[in-house]
Amino acid sequence: MIEHSLSLPPVEGLERYADLIVRVGANVQSGQQVYVDALVEHADLVRAVARSAYAAGAAYVDVRYGDSHVRRAMIQHAPEDVLSDTPSWLLERVSTAAEGGALIMIAGEEEPELLADLDQERVGKARPVAQLQRHMRAHGERSWSWTIAAGPTSGWARQVFGEPDVDRLWSAIAETVRLDEEDPVEAWREHSARLRARCAQLDALELDAVRFDGPGTELTVGLLPESCWLGGGVETAFGVPHVPNLPTEETFTSPDNRRAEGTVRSTRPLELGGTVVRDLEVRFENGQIVDVKASTGVDAVRAQLALDANATRLGEVALVDGTSRVGRTGLTFWNTLFDENAACHIAYGGAYVAAAPGLADVPEDELPERGLNVSAVHTDFMIGGPEVKVTGIDRDGREVVIIEGDEWQLS
């Protein structure tokens, strides 16, 4: 019998993973309020996270469980004008969390295509806009330490492996988040330093644009002089370093929302919280998405793009190469938290103000005209891979290859 070094034994492994989420992801501080958002299917992990957070000194752990089936019933039956409402208590909760709390979000649907048969216009509208706007503002103001981590479910495992093998999914996740290392915290320190070094390389180039060239893809994305590249974790306004995504393999920035030109073909399926979008193709003109195609889920994308005035503009561009632990698993996770860390990606919708320090003092309502996108939507989709070349272009038109053959070219 061979002992699989990556397998997570039921309790010990869960505790170890919870500790990673609490201590590396959100970096919970003594006396801090901790907010956990998860689905009912994640109860075992949430309980471990709560225990770990109290062990780290949390003053109070406030858990909000979502239920995708209750959400499905809402989308099917609630009056149209209710779909985008935010209950007042939910706005109160996100506002309180943004007063220096820690926010831990657990991702991983039990039924990844639960909403696929519904009216996608209603699915798209069914977002608590006021809460999402407040959420994005807290990100921009760096007023909480936050992280998103995965909560494996049997349904998700079935989507990845064709069978509900949760243990195998646990193992794959453990590998991507470096739980297979003897000292995962130290492994994360090294990994974060490597990503931050890439940010420094990119910042030094003072790029004006990046171009993606590959099968079905010829896209140029303009960058802002006020932006910088981020990766390997960020720091709150009150000085707490944290890692917003577990895993993370990206270096990303907030692009110029007025300058995106060309076409792009998605290289991985995109799970949109109940609907899977396959074979997505998008065309940009003057920074705006003007055409969308997909073999499944296109209506869900179109509904998101219609949600507010700037949803069609870009809020993120992110670079990932073949050294990614996620990419090296060879798996499609059908979950953006993972798949976006296997390949270069872009996001339509709101941008992270934290990645544009030169615009930090600009009032929110003026940001879009300064080139930084503001929207309640933020949807990443994957556009990179071995056949996609990434080129940087500086203000003098000089070109430098950043990624080619899935390998990082800068040094």
Next chain:
Amino acid sequence: MIEHSLSLPPVEGLERYADLIVRVGANVQSGQQVYVDALVEHADLVRAVARSAYAAGAAYVDVRYGDSHVRRAMIQHAPEDVLSDTPSWLLERVSTAAEGGALIMIAGEEEPELLADLDQERVGKARPVAQLQRHMRAHGERSWSWTIAAGPTSGWARQVFGEPDVDRLWSAIAETVRLDEEDPVEAWREHSARLRARCAQLDALELDAVRFDGPGTELTVGLLPESCWLGGGVETAFGVPHVPNLPTEETFTSPDNRRAEGTVRSTRPLELGGTVVRDLEVRFENGQIVDVKASTGVDAVRAQLALDANATRLGEVALVDGTSRVGRTGLTFWNTLFDENAACHIAYGGAYVAAAPGLADVPEDELPERGLNVSAVHTDFMIGGPEVKVTGIDRDGREVVIIEGDEWQLS
């Protein structure tokens, strides 16, 4: 093969039960906001309730899942001064619900003794006092239509039957809530009318006190001239009739919090949300509990009694006889929702203002001195049974037997 008439087939039965909760219990109206409070273990039932509520015309179904293990971690590890706090969003939610919403609470622990090994002083303190006070005020002002119903779990079934036979628990619950009737809604109409007739009998007696006599019990509870007897459902201030407990078999009133005298022995175990109290014995002097004994869980009771100034005084006296469907199952449910409907009971803590219409215009802070108890605690415990005689005493000292040999004696 015999078809068991009480068994609930997995989906159809769940839908039928959810409809009963929504249409008879909370009586959800078209356009109403519906709030559901449940535990993560109740997700299947909650989903059915959400679908049923939307089918009844709910504008929005807002579900809050609790998690007893997260609560356990809080009680174990949170700073002492946090235990009784109410998060601001929770107060906002209960306040919004009290603006004419429907509130559906699902009861039924997966691990009924999960908190039994903890410091019971901390368990007692771990109550969101501000939320509970707001909740009791909404009850008094009849500003929402509300109901409590059971959500069976395997752990609860084990406590009742010695094995995790959830189907058997479902069947027992179905019987107590009249789901075995061909037309449960009509059966509830008849049952409610029967309970209301008892209230009329009791009101006509204009009682000054009730006395309980039985083994270990000799207790006289004073009544208020401003009170009335309630049972078989109530009506909101905005005119919606609803049934606050499913099942319900009681006629109850709000007693005089200054007049309770004697000793009382509990006739059934009492589940206090994670701690089971067995063989409870209580002594009253001048309306106050002055002595408490129990073979298990006594510290949990004492901690509740210490929570605020009036927790030691009575807030309810309720009469139940042997025709009770709950009593006729012969089961101890280890859950107050059921066990209180198998036998006469009293509650220490806050009273229902709705059962004292003569005091409806008195400001809340003056109610205790007028004899109506105000407290964040409301804990029912069972004191009736075949050997306990219930006697009414009117203002002239005349006695009338109300229950004897578990049979209702009034006509």
